[in-house]
């Protein structure tokens with residue numbers, strides 16, 4: 001089995017499936033489709049981004065008990081990274097850890113168990129997770145695809161990641177009144193007003209000095225149209241990036257409004273949901289049990305700072321977690337996946353699908 005996992009992984013890796021190379025996105029998916037003959041392969045495409053949903057039933061299905069989700073796109077790498085190198089029990093390559101090896105495992109496990117289980121099971125393969133998943137996992141959700149429980153094969157060291165922070169991007173703008181710099185009393189300085197507003201924000205969102213499971217705020221950009229020293233700046237805009245924990249999802253915007261002085265105009269650009277599935281979720285517990293039974297490791301629950309396509313399931317009310325192999329260096333020049341963990345991943349996932 002490991003031989004098959006590695007050979008499929010290497011085929012995926014040999015295709016530079018980055019967002020700039022739309023042809024490669026189709027090619028990498030074609031490799032997967034070639035492996036899945038005999039199954040119902042439903043093809044989706046939005047804004048040129050292809051994705052598939054694979055299941056055994058011969059009619060169009062929308063509601064599944066379990067969906068295994070994987071993305072076959074990668075962030076750009078060095079040229080050498082599109083060839084796999086095996087060394088010291090590791091497979092080095094772009095996408096080895098994030099997440100072509102996990103995709104290969106999911107596909108092969110799906111192939112092995114799909115005919116054996118008596119519930120609707122699907123394999124979802126997408127090609128735009130690295131740029132937000134809007135035309136892949138989110139599009140499929142918009143088209144009505146639902147799971148009681150979804151598993152994304154992002155690398156988690158065989159632990160179960162049940163929550164991740166949400167993202168909020170916004171601009172804060174202040175309009176003041178211009179004047180000659182020698183006659184300040186005739187104007188109203190927008191930069192000075194912004195300074196006061198930012199001090200209020202800093203009190204509410206102090207800058208953490210170490211990893212912390214709290215909502216945080218970053219000051220990202222600052223601009224004023226004024227480019228002249230001897231003028232009172234009459235406008236100022238600051239861009240902020242907030243990473244919020246799941247329990248602040250409903251309150252973060254009102255908290256922001258309450259904290260900011262009324263002269264600040266708040267313009268929200270992006271609000272991406274946090275990821276959350278209760279650790280008491282029955283499927284999550286079954287997944288933990290399956291790992292324990294299969295490889296005798298306890299699959300502890302972890303929270304993550306970065307989100308995955310699972311949030312698109314959560315957005316439509318479906319539970320899900322990230323669960324994947326061991327590795328290191330995602331998005332770096334030195335990305336690898338632990339080869340033994342792929343075996344463990346395979347048998348754990350198989351056990352879960354058969355037991356659930």
Ligand SMILES: [Zn+2]
Nearest residue numbers: 098099129154
């Ligand atoms: Zn990933």
